[in-house]
Amino acid sequence: MEAIGYLATLSSFRGAPSDALVRSGASSAIVRAEGEREGRQLLIEAEIAATGRGRVQVNKQKLARTRDLLGALRVSVFAPDDLELVKGGPAERRRYLDDALVARRPAFDSLRSDLDRILRQRNALLKQAGGRLSPEVEATLMVWDAKFIETGEALADARYELVQELGPALDLAYSQVAGRPVPVTVSYDAPWREQGLAAALEAARRDELRRGVSLVGPHRDDLVLHLDQLPSRTHASQGEQRSLALSLRLGAHRVVTDATGSPPILLLDDVFSELDPDRSAALLEHLPPGQTVLSSAAGLPPGASPELVLRVSNATIRPE
Incomplete structure (x- = not known):
């Protein structure tokens, strides 16, 4: 299952670094999948290097950039630690939004990468300034600010539009999983958007120089969830x-x-x-159509009707 997820996103959905997926002592690992898309046979192969960069190819054609693989295979991952989407910090929810944006439009991944790179450079400059805005620092900061504003506002706009689409789908999904209609509201929390990122950066300039880090922008935004008009992070039960x-x-x-x-x-x-x-039965009943891969350490839940069951034991896979 982790291998399928890796071919879709070029990362482990369990959070493991890529080199940790390579067997100890080996120089690389190969992940390969055959499938069908829009009536065409599809062979996806990815080499994960223990050190350095790996390689990917589709139908035996090497891709110039590994990120060009994004979109060839799309997955939706449900995992036990998804609870952190609700009760964890904002970083989990930002990643959730960005992953959905990449799944919809793979080119979005370059925007996300650009923002990460710009933030690293900007933070390094703020730290280097040591609390003082010298002419040299100011000139360089203006360059990075311009890049940050353009990229950051584009990212926040994309997230905001996604949240507007997500609202009705989330409300319907919750009523199905919970088995009863409960109002669910979702909003994108970005306080700086009202005045614009340029004005927000100018207002935060002194504090950013003093602390040596970027304090406003999409890297600090959040997805706010309310259940029956109450904050779900603090007022909802575990269930x-x-x-x-x-x-x-x-x-x-x-x-x-x-x-x-x-x-x-x-x-x-x-x-x-x-x-x-009850929640297991509701989830099985309302799973959307399409191919589903399910893993379970405790056997199949009641109501599951799989076409194929594979048992994994002592590194051996066998059909049942």
């Missing part, structure tokens, strides 16, 4: 938070499907171990 986390994944899956015209592969990574029987 409600789990239902909301599942609903976030289902909602994003539907938004991506609507945008691309084809459903991503659903990867359910042992999620039923964290759900009570």
Whole structure:
């Protein structure tokens, strides 16, 4: 399952660095998948290097850039730690939004990468300034500010538009998973957008120089969730938070499907171990159509009707 996810995103959805996916003592690992897309056979291969950069190819054609693989295979991952989307910090929710944007439009990944690079350079300059705005620092900061404003506002605009589409899908998904209609509201929290990023940076200049870090921008924004008009992070029960986390994944899956015209592969990574029987049954009942891969350490949940069951034991895979 992790291999399927890697071919879709070029990263482990479990958070492991790429070199940790290579067997100890080996120089590289190969992940290969055969499938069909729009009636065409598809062979995707990725080499994960223990050191240095790996390589990827599609139908035996090497890709000039590894990121060109994005979009060839799309997945929606449901995992036990999805609860952090609701009760964790803003970084988890920002990544959730950005991953959905990349799944809808793979070219968005370059925008995200550009922002990360610009932020690193800008933060390094602020730290180097040591609290003083010399003419040299000011001139260089103006250059990075211009890049940050252009890229940051484009990223925030894309996230905001996604959240507007996500709202109805999330509301529907929660009522299905919870088994009852409960109002769910979602909003994109970016206080700087009202005045614009340029004005916000100017207002924060002194504090940024003093602290040596970028204090405003899309890297500090959040996705705010309310359940029945109350903040879900602090007021929802554990069960409600789990239902909301599942609903976030289902909602994003539907938004991506609507945008691309084809459903991503659903990867359910042992999620039923964290759900009570009612929520497990509701999730199975309302899984969207398409290919689903389910892993479970405790056996299949009631109601599952798989076409194929594989058992993994002692590094051996065998059909049942």
